[in-house]
Amino acid sequence: MNKLQKQYFEIKTALRARPTRTEMYLRLGKKVDKYLRWGWLSFLREIGELTPEERLFVGTMAE
DSSP states (O other), rough: HHHHHHHHHHHHHHHOOOOOOHHHHHHHGGGHHHHHHTTTHHHHHHHHHOOOHHHHTTTTOOO
């Protein structure tokens, strides 16, 4: 598990809900950019947090 993944789950625990991309930026700042270069949905898929509905958008312009 990389640093961003650990931070994601720490934020999720603190919020008691899955954080949005905006919440990640607000808490972590610009350093999130380098980790999310492949997209937010791809990141969520990698850590097993993607919903079935979101899977439809992975790899599309919507991501």
